[in-house]
Amino acid sequence: xxxxxxxxxxxxxxxxxxxxxxxxxxxxxxxxxxxxxxxxxxxxxxxxxxxxxxxxxxxxxxxxxxxxxxxxxxxxxxxxxxxxxxxxxxxxxxxxxxxxxxxxxxxxxxxxxxxxxxxxxxxxxxxxxxxxxxxxxxxxxxxxxxxxxxxxxxxxxxxxxxxxxxxxxxxxxxxxxxxxxxxxxxxxxxxxxxxxxxxxxxxxxxxxxxxxxxxxxxxxxxxxxxxxxxxxxxxxxxxxxxxxxxxxxxxxxxxxxxxxxxxxxxxxxxxxxxxxxxxxxxxxxxxxxxxxxxxxxxxxxxxxxxxxxxxxxxxxxxxxxxxxxxxxxxxxxxxxxxxxxxxxxxxxxxxxxxxxxxxxxxxxxxxxx
Numbered sequence: 470x471x472x473x474x475x476x477x478x479x480x481x482x483x484x485x486x487x488x489x490x491x492x493x494x495x496x497x498x499x500x501x502x503x504x505x506x507x508x509x510x511x512x513x514x515x516x517x518x519x520x521x522x523x524x525x526x527x528x529x530x531x532x533x534x535x536x537x538x539x540x541x542x543x544x545x546x547x548x549x550x551x552x553x554x555x556x557x558x559x560x561x562x563x564x565x566x567x568x569x570x571x572x573x574x575x576x577x578x579x580x581x582x583x584x585x586x587x588x589x590x591x592x593x594x595x596x597x598x599x600x601x602x603x604x605x606x607x608x609x610x611x612x613x614x615x616x617x618x619x620x621x622x623x624x625x626x627x628x629x630x631x632x633x634x635x636x637x638x639x640x641x642x643x644x645x646x647x648x649x650x651x652x653x654x655x656x657x658x659x660x661x662x663x664x665x666x667x668x669x670x671x672x673x674x675x676x677x678x679x680x681x682x683x684x685x686x687x688x689x690x691x692x693x694x695x696x697x698x699x700x701x702x703x704x705x706x707x708x709x710x711x712x713x714x715x716x717x718x719x720x721x722x723x724x725x726x727x728x729x730x731x732x733x734x735x736x737x738x739x740x741x742x743x744x745x746x747x748x749x750x751x752x753x754x755x756x757x758x759x760x761x762x763x764x765x766x767x768x769x770x771x772x773x774x775x776x777x778x779x780x781x782x783x784x785x786x787x788x789x790x791x792x793x794x795x796x797x798x799x800x801x802x803x804x805x806x807x808x809x810x811x812x813x814x815x816x817x818x819x820x821x822x823x824x825x826x827x828x829x830x831x832x833x834x835x836x837x838x
Contacts, residue, residue, distance in 0.1 A: 558599075645673070
């Protein structure tokens with residue numbers, strides 16, 4: 470038999486086969502998860518029903534765990550603790566108030582049954598939604614949240630963005646549901662629907678930059694350096710779909726050079742996003758300058774295939790009324806948010822912290838020894 474390891478056609482064919490196998494594995498895993506959570510829902514419902522009607526006392530869950538574990542030793546989900554969690558899970562989601570008009574508005578169009586109004590339809594819809602994410606993710610929601618409508622927000626986000634359990638936990642702890650779409654913007658006046666609604670969902674207010682180690686009196690260069698040094702965490706905070714293009718992005722307008730703090734491209738909206746950083750309170754002239762930058766990007770960088778460029782101005786603080794006045798008559802889509810850093814380094818450590826260049830030099834000296 471001839472050696473096919475160097476045959477390009479064969480290797481490409483094997484790659485395509487691997488891709489199909491992986492897709493099949495993912496599909497099978499999703500089906501298994503869905504079936505398991507359907508079972509957990511049934512068990513939770515049965516436990517609640519028997520607690521209300523049977524006279525077995527409070528200890529029957531212990532016996533139930535023992536009997537099921539003995540009958541199905543290959544299944545690890547019948548521990549006493551997990552059975553209690555199933556009961557809690559069913560009780561949490563079975564509330565008829567779990568899906569209201571404000572929650573229906575959040576749900577993806579792929580679940581049109583979410584608009585159903587009967588109690589049984591509501592429960593069925595919730596069951597189908599939460600079964601889309603792993604049991605471990607559902608457990609995080611139970612531990613971290615008390616409001617089913619808030620939890621549904623994170624269920625949808627997890628499905629849309631394929632969040633890991635760690636990312637889901639981070640987003641809940643950062644209060645994403647309280648921050649997303651809360652910034653002041655002029656999108657409705659400058660963008661057509663549904664682009665304006667989609668763009669508004671990109672914004673958060675405030676942005677959480679707790680991953681940075683800065684002093685209280687940091688400047689814009691330090692803030693920008695910190696965000697770039699922690700680009701992965703910054704992208705996580707910005708949200709899904711952002712691709713980094715460059716920092717201090719140069720534009721030449723009529724012989725004068727200008728520098729954009731940060732330039733991104735949003736893969737879902739197919740548009741450039743200009744981000745300007747300010748370490749002080751919002752000033753009206755900041756919006757005017759950002760409007761100028763967006764116009765320059767639209768003229769010099771944007772192509773016919775791209776949607777209109779968006780601008781995000783992130784300040785240390787802002788007056789909502791001043792922001793509204795400043796954006797009212799601007800022609801480019803702009804959103805204005807604050808950022809927060811809950812813990813700062815003491816100011817007296819500013820001069821003692823080594824620069825990136827100093828660290829690289831010291832590492833180079835160690836390597837030469």
